[in-house]
Amino acid sequence: MTVLRWSIIVHLMILLPSFIMYSQNLEELELKEGSKIWLEGKTNISEYYCTIDSSRLRAKGSFYHETGHKDSLVIEPDHLSFTLYVSSIHCGNKVMNRDVRKALNYPEDRKIVYTYKGLDASPEIKNIYTWNKHVIQGILEIKNTRNRVVFNVRAKHLEDHRFHVKGKHNIDMLQYDVDPPSRLNGLIQARKKLTVHFDVIIGSKN
Numbered sequence: 489m490t491v492l493r494w495s496i497i498v499h500l501m502i503l504l505p506s507f508i509m510y511s512q513n514l515e516e517l518e519l520k521e522g523s524k525i526w527l528e529g530k531t532n533i534s535e536y537y538c539t540i541d542s543s544r545l546r547a548k549g550s551f552y553h554e555t556g557h558k559d560s561l562v563i564e565p566d567h568l569s570f571t572l573y574v575s576s577i578h579c580g581n582k583v584m585n586r587d588v589r590k591a592l593n594y595p596e597d598r599k600i601v602y603t604y605k606g607l608d609a610s611p612e613i614k615n616i617y618t619w620n621k622h623v624i625q626g627i628l629e630i631k632n633t634r635n636r637v638v639f640n641v642r643a644k645h646l647e648d649h650r651f652h653v654k655g656k657h658n659i660d661m662l663q664y665d666v667d668p669p670s671r672l673n674g675l676i677q678a679r680k681k682l683t684v685h686f687d688v689i690i691g692s693k694n
């Protein structure tokens with residue numbers, strides 16, 4: 489009987505953190521006004537810059553508030569994803585738009601998706617309302633190729649249950665089966681490295 493009792497207690501101790509997390513009141517989140525993502529790359533003769541139409545950028549997920557911190561947002565792994573449509577990429581002129589979208593295998597509904605997988609490293613945070621550095625990990629999917637990515641971000645909490653995140657990540661297009669765009673039969677060739685910059689605000693959908 490004593491052995492059985494201790495076995496039950498041990499199982500409860502293992503399950504308790506998970507029970508506490510999911511017993512929190514989960515709230516839906518969304519991308520807030522002012523969020524932006526842009527791309528920077530180079531060709532063999534110049535640099536290029538592409539913006540993302542924010543009206544076609546989506547965030548989906550849920551969060552809960554840390555006990556005693558009404559403004560804090562706690563997001564568990566797999567509870568946040570960002571989606572952008574290839575058709576929302578604008579690189580300054582029609583020719584460059586066409587070449588970049590073609591490289592990404594552009595049908596109208598082609599998506600690029602990032603799924604948050606958790607913190608890889610994070611310092612002790614003394615003030616959630618000032619910028620803090622984090623290392624986060626996730627899965628980036630482009631053209632049905634999924635790769636794990638790890639990168640540095642700066643983040644802080646805002647009022648009204650909002651969270652501000654800034655950072656950038658270098659992408660090797662070849663790792664996603666993307667042929668760098670080219671023009672004039674290869675005379676102008678984009679480099680395989682591309683930098684994604686993001687400055688986004690997420691918060692409660694309510």
